[in-house]
């Protein structure tokens with residue numbers, strides 16, 4: 001495909017997204033229908049679409065309106081590229097610019113539009129992040145780095161780096177965690193490498209790794225990942241100590257890939273049916289990696305930024321409180337309850353931890369920590385609790 005044809009495809013996918021479609025199925029559907037598109041084309045179209053979603057408001061301002069065509073026009077103007085070079089009307093290219101398009105567009109207004117946030121969210125970000133809110137919002141407009149977690153059961157970080165380098169994947173250690181590598185070249189080929197297929201590395205952001213590193217994992221513990229999903233944290237915990245690992249999720253289908261991932265990582269994980277974790281408890285450590293706004297990871301899932309509403313955020317807050325209460329009841333008397341989010345919003349982080357302590361008087365906070373997008377990872381939060389001792 002020519003660069004112009006890639007832009008035209010992105011325009012069509014963005015129009016379908018703006019009409020209410022979900023972006024991943026739209027991209028997958030296009031790739032399936034378009035046998036002529038090679039892996040480079042698919043990657044380029046995906047990059048155009050995701051960049052437009054991260055910068056939706058500012059690109060629409062620069063392009064003159066909210067449409068696929070205006071978004072790509074805005075993207076080119078933001079990158080100071082001449083749109084006329086691609087909007088040529090040649091075969092598969094976008095039709096030439098109209099006079100109105102040529103004259104239209106304006107710089108994004110300072111504030112939420114320029115920072116590519118919904119209006120209602122900017123004050124919340126400012127309350128949560130103070131003077132860093134604008135810098136964090138600007139990082140959310142960019143593409144996320146790719147991080148790997150080295151499975152230290154199978155290789156140390158240097159050996160994993162060497163193996164990856166042999167297959168053309170260039171990495172450097174990331175300071176967030178002892179196990180973290182940042183990928184600089186070959187990110188799209190990782191799943192095909194021997195190191196990945198044989199379980200030596202997993203894709204996982206550095207902050208998630210660091211949060212697991214901060215858990216008090218010791219050999220012999222019984223550990224429950226209460227919101228296990230695909231099992232990223234389950235596997236990271238299993239690699240840190242010889243623990244009995246249990247995974248649970250309210251939606252069992254979310255754990256579909258976990259057995260295969262565990263096999264690759266040479267770990268054993270007991271999958272528990274929804275609502276049946278109590279039959280296997282209590283646990284020395286219960287981790288709740290709760291459903292949240294995902295605001296710390298909006299570079300990877302930028303649609304989330306535009307789907308979130310104040311009502312949904314309030315609903316998530318109640319879900320988080322309910323999960324914490326349930327998970328507390330599964331924690332052994334001298335056990336630890338860990339709460340994680342990939343959010344930068346205080347209402348899901350410290351305020352949620354405070355709410356738990358207010359509503360559950362027998363517990364105290366052991367630690368509380370957040371990771372910032374400014375340090376090159378996703379935004380992430382961890383609070384740990386244990387029971388107050390009565391003497």
Ligand SMILES: C[S@@+](CC[C@H](N)C(=O)[O-])C[C@H]1O[C@@H](n2cnc3c(N)ncnc32)[C@H](O)[C@@H]1O
Pocket residue numbers: 226227228229230231232233234248249250251254289290291292319323
């Ligand atoms: C942030 S994701 C977990 C990601 C996962 N820990 C990982 O590292 O790949 C949150 C998960 O919580 C699950 N969930 C939602 N409500 C729940 C509940 N009431 N009890 C347990 N799990 C729940 C969701 O199905 C989702 O898989």
